[in-house]
Amino acid sequence: MKEIIIATKNPGKAREFKRIFNEEDFTLKTLLDLPAFPEIRETGQTFEENATIKAHAVMERFNLPTIADDSGLQIDALYGRPGVYSARYAGDHNDAANNAKVLSELGGVPREKRTARFVSTLVFANPKNDHDLVVEGDVKGLIGLFPAGDDGFGYDPLFYLPELDKTMAQLTIDEKNKISHRGNAIRKLETQWEDWINW
């Protein structure tokens, strides 16, 4: 059976991938299913750089086709921050602390200036391909005045979607995947990867 690795230990990301990415004729594994892989230092300055670092490190180790995601929140009033620092803005992978820091920094900023964008860059690297496949997906919204909703992860409780009148954390996983940055990126990847890959 053919195998593709999703280079993540984040159960939330793993779940979104497995839900969208059509497992036909291959098995999808994440770093949670594989022998312990050391922490990858995400020292990139952009989502693309970080996704490249992760995809190549994991591909080299297991010699299998590997997809890595790097993603984050860009808030206009904060000049694009937290950006690549999204997961460790206040504390390392501490969603509550990160959300609180963003809210505090946005203090008196009024609704119309709380525009933001979630971005996901995917890099698909394969030992038998000459070129990586790179796609980006995004979704636009507003940063709410307080967190709302229990689903999702990361900044989902702060990310308000005006058309739906809900935050990303108030959506079911399927509703979220339909409109999310990562959902959009994964769907772009799905239209391209089969023509690209050399098994």
Next chain:
Amino acid sequence: MKEIIIATKNPGKAREFKRIFNEEDFTLKTLLDLPAFPEIRETGQTFEENATIKAHAVMERFNLPTIADDSGLQIDALYGRPGVYSARYAGDHNDAANNAKVLSELGGVPREKRTARFVSTLVFANPKNDHDLVVEGDVKGLIGLFPAGDDGFGYDPLFYLPELDKTMAQLTIDEKNKISHRGNAIRKLETQWEDWINW
């Protein structure tokens, strides 16, 4: 003595770096000075991706601060090609074949539409730094109707600089470094790296 690696086996690039980058209190090494390092597969879709792949692969191997350059020629009439494929557009690192292919593709394109840009992206990765340093330099010019000049390397004989009325290959190395994409990128790096690096 502190050491910094330039992740290149290209003698032309190595020479440009050593000429510009001020070697004070540290030694600059290239892959030509180090134990054999296997060919790095540059499978990125962008200069940044490729420079990241190279910098991280070499940094992991030698555990030393490492600068990688990825660079190329973007020709407007060719929709940005040869781009990341610059070094292997016709034949792998065959400058003459690559130049010939570009000239042939630009066949009847008139002078004013032969605009082009050389781009160099540098990624500086360091085991003791949390973030890479990334800079980009460029230089604009026109693609000539035939190659001219014996200096430089790559597409330099085709890259005409209207202000100087010379191609990049008709400049001395110091003249080239003063205006080139890589020279501009290295100078940007020089203003930033000492404040950034953790030795």
